[in-house]
Amino acid sequence: MAGVGDEYDSRRNFYPDPGNAWDGQPYDPVSQQQPNWYSYYPPQQLDDRGQAGQEGIAVPPLPAMPPPQAPLPPGLTTTPTWSVSDQGVANGGNNTTYTGHSSYSHLPQQGQEYTGYGTSEIQQAVNYAHPQTANGSQPYAQGYAGYNYMPDQNAYNHQGYNNNCFQKHGTESYTQNVGAPYAPPNQYQLTDATLYASTSNYYDLNGYQSAGSRGEGGQGQASWSDPKQGQYSYTSYAVQNVDTNAAYGTAKLNPEDNVQFAPDYSQQWADYYASLNAVPQTDTESTVALQAASSAPAAPTPAPSYASVVAAPAAQQPPPPGTAAHHYSWQAAAASYAVSQSSQDSTIAEASGAGTPWNANANLTSQTHWNPSSNQTSQSDHFNQSQFPPLDKHPRTPVNQHHQQSQVTHNLQQQQQSKSPKLHIVTNPRITATIGSLGSGKETHKPAYISVPAKKSSSSVSTDAVADATLQAESFPSSLRTYVERALSRCKDESQKATCQEIMKDMITRASKDGTLFTRDWDTEPLFQLPAPSSSSVKKETVQHNNSTKSEWSPARRLKTRWEPPATVNSDDKPGRVHGFHNSFREGGHDLSKEDSTQSHSKWEKREDLWIKSTIAGNEHLKNMSKRGLKRLRKGILSQGGENGSSDSEEEHAHGVHLGSLSTADTPEEKERRQNRFKRFDRGKDSGRGGKGSGRGERGPAAGSASARRATALQLALNSGDGQNGRAVEDIDWDSLTIRGTCQEVEKRYLRLTSAPDPNTVRPEDVLKRALEMVKSTTKSYLFRCEQFKSIRQDLTVQRIRNEFTVQVYETHARMALEAGDLPEYNQCQTQLKSLYGDGIKGCSNEFAAYSLLYILFNRGNSRDLLSAMAKLTEEGRKDEVVKHALEVRHAVAIGNYTTFFRLYRTAPVLSPCLMDSHAEKMRFEAVKFMTRSYRPTIPVASVARVLGFIIEPNSEGENEELEECEEWLRAHGAYLQFDSTISELVMEAKKLLIL
């Protein structure tokens, strides 16, 4: 028969299957393609594409622009809430930018950022920092830094928040950060107020390491890839916090607390600094970066001068003015984050006590802190526009400056308005001193300075700028935009970029001349030759790009599903949403909005512009960041291990920006957006394939693609439901979808996964081994241990680790659950163990076969299950002592032989008695029922006690007590007891039990 089959098969090679003629379905190319389709875009993306498809939407159609951009409910238009939330949008965008920079949208990356900060990141910061800027703001830098250092209970609060995120959302918690901009206002409130409370109950202050375990991933990564792990240990620990944390920390710092804790902190900081020093030649730079960073937030205080300076560097930067400034400010923001982070961490490390509600001052700080970033966003936006020189009728630089000015001014206004009297706390001498000492000399004297244009630009100017942008962007097909983006993202440095721009300028001019500008398929247009980088690196970049796109959608989407009504962006709820973004990023900002009643409606309009711009800008950020990511990746391969993993997460943040800004896009553009989404889909499908092929060697891309592929697989699995793609599902190569965790944290909270796991939050096997040891040796409660076990199990599952260690974990957990009487948990483990043993993995299979028997016997009462469990026992297994015992118990129960049962109960090996416990009571009652029915006239209680296992050892010391216990039990169960004087013993009368 096999022969026939072979013959048939060979024939099949020649001819199309005859069935095709009749039924296209099983061989339908469409249905076969579908997996591919999804394989590059996991389901979540569909949603997020909407936000992500920014290239098209970034610039809204010109005519519709102003009104739809901000369809405000009338009540809100003039309220400070709105204006602040408006700013929140900008902040939101910035925040994501920042996070993108820092590597991943969630805490773990923080660690990387930190290390990166000590290395290349700093390098970049220094590179971009204008000397002038670096010098100017020394005092502010210190002040700001000091400000940030102030520990506060609130800071811890946010740790708590993160905990909660983690607890509630598991791996997705990074979502919280990325997706924060979309979160409705109440999201953070929820997490903060309610969830935190519960968490803090569970984990004490010192327990927050586990709470911050999200961050542990990143921290782990950092220390892991860094050869100087030991030195970094403290640092990385401190870095656990989420970026949002940091933001919060900044927002909520309390000066008094600061004073109180400053010395402590300085110690921490010193530690940190020491670790930085361990990296040669980075300390100086890092300090500079710090200062640059701190200058940004500090800027508002000396508003006028500050303002005047910024214009200068921006304009002076030669090739693309926007970019340079952008980079610079961005860097600054990032660095300042690093600072705030570290302070935050130290705060937590100190377990700072009394929490005081943050004040306006703090809020202000956070705002100012962010504002430079928003400048940067808009600048980048302009830079983006400047990529299309042929149609650009306006001189590039002026536009940029306009734009920038308007925005900065705008920010400035806000800052000034929101300026609180407490601001001078920033220059708290104690802290300044601390910083000074920390800054260790020379670097401290290179103050960073962020300049801001002094003159206020009118709102009309900025509107113009936006209009320009709109016009430009509109006149190009979005595919061209992405093409340009692609091309530019290859560039390694400014000069290269300039060359690229020149080339593209020519290209586009030519294209528009011969009319192919709109007809050409830019998506498939090959990129021109780049002088320096190899084509492989370009490929890598694309891959990376796609990967990151994929992997970071899920968070946002999840966020929505969890916290928000269905994803449709309603113009009505936009203010709310915006507010939410803001809120989610910085609660302080929210508070500010309430306090800051001076903000007027006119400002609102300007802010709206800003908002639009930032929306537009996200796109550009993406590009910049992917470029940077690539750069870092290359660098990382060369030298800095810590860099390695961060690149892709950085990308994710870039997309976070994307999301952030896009989610604020307007409903009227929904249609257009969808189209763009579609386009991106098509494009992504092609390049996604490359992503699939990328090896696991480069951790960054591989990690991203792995999660994407997993998502694909999930999608496929879902599709298989209709039976059409059944075969495709079977053919999924699960091995290639398996992720490798990178989290180094031993403790991790358990959270049920609702999406593809993120490698950064998954611990590799060696860490899990340590985790197992930790859980074994800990003296904490069962709840804690159980959770730890569950998270270990989850990590094992998502990494598809099935070996003896896995068995060990499940066995240990099963035993622990048995001891604690947690039968459901035990049963879960038992089920897994069954399958693990079934795969031939060694373990205590006999012991657990026995437990399984007893469990079924006592808890399910299904004779069929019992039969199959018995049938599965091997000949060898039956000889095992525990199994033998279990079988005997089973027999005794079947017959009702209570004497034997209680003997077996007494002699039960290992943990069998735990399982028998539940049945003992029942058996006793049955036995007494039997006795009272059969015995005449009486039975001595002592005899009953002996038979029913109350007396463990006859004639022992405790016998009397045990007798009393039996007596009590008998009475409680309705037995008639009386004293028989003839034998001077208490006897049970053989009467029907009282309760029967």
Place this chain on the structure above:
Amino acid sequence: MAYGGYDWNRRLGDYISSVADALNSQNGGQLSTLISVSRGSYCNVVAAGLDQNKGQDVNRLSRQLEKVAPLGEMLGQHMRCMQYFVNRRFVDSYNALEKSANAFLQEFRNWESAWAMKALHTVAYELRTIAEMADKEMASNGKIPDKLKGAGSFLMKVFGALAGKGPKRVGALYVTCQLFKIYFKLGTVHLCRSVIRSIETARVFDFEEFPIRDRVTYMYYTGRLEVFNDQFVLADQKLMYALVHCDPLKKNNIRMVLKYLIPVKLSLGVMPSKLLLERYGLLEYKEVIQALRTGDIRLLRQALQTNEDQFLRSGVYLVLEKLELQCYRRLMRKIHIIQKQKDPGRAHQVKMDCVLKALKWLNIEMDIDEVECIMAILIYRNYIKGYFSHKSKVVVLSKQDPFPALTAMT
């Protein structure tokens, strides 16, 4: 070759015409024969025809298929199913069959009368059979077999199409039985419950109106379910129904019924004749019955141990195991008889020493506590009438009928 190809095409055309004829004349029996896959003669013809055709004459075939108008698609899939089946590609075959069955079921729903019931039953049967083969194929390829499960859910749909009022209901029991077979095979017997409820609670249709074949099968499976639930009286009723109505010539079917009926009867105190065991090759029960007759607990345990695998698989182990109490009862009775012979006056008092001695003689190690416990159980369960005196360690048997007939107890 060209001629041969033409020949096969002609044969395919003939086959399709036959199906069309059966459809037009509403000949359910003929249609059933034509679409039978695993036990039909047309399967090879169709498969060979399609193999020879090699897709060359697709248009011609599809034109021919138009003749069977509403079932054109169904027949196309069905022919492919046959082709795959002959080529031993059971998974593909099953997939094609499920599509065919789906199309057929849709048409069947539209037909007022139940003329095609036989054909539908054939489809149900083939679904189950081929799904089993497909599962084997998948398992051997290292995949998770799920076709039988799929067949189960599909047959539930078929059942839904039949279970309502009307002439089609008569065919529902057949599908139910196919479902039972699937569920028992998959070990998901809990799924039977909904089907049973639908069959037994519906008052619109008398059970006796179902075909006798289906009734026997149904009673056999529900009887087995009652065995699992330790409902021996109900199990006895159902299995007896199956036994009585079973075609006496179908020896194997009778044996299957007896396999469960004997343990059930034993626990109700009814012993089968040796002849019955021998005739139906159920000798594994021989020793068990011997042990019950003699009160030889050791023999019973041995018999259970020897045939453990078999009893575990068939699911009667736990039933047989509980016979041990009957064995003790028989032992007590024997002691009682012996005592009566020696000293009729004190025969109703059985000392524990005696029992222990007897057990020791049987190589059963038990101490007095355990024997006391057994006595208490026997008395409690009314296997023995009497009481136990703890003080004097004596079982005092009732003077009247100390060992009531087990059959009377329930």
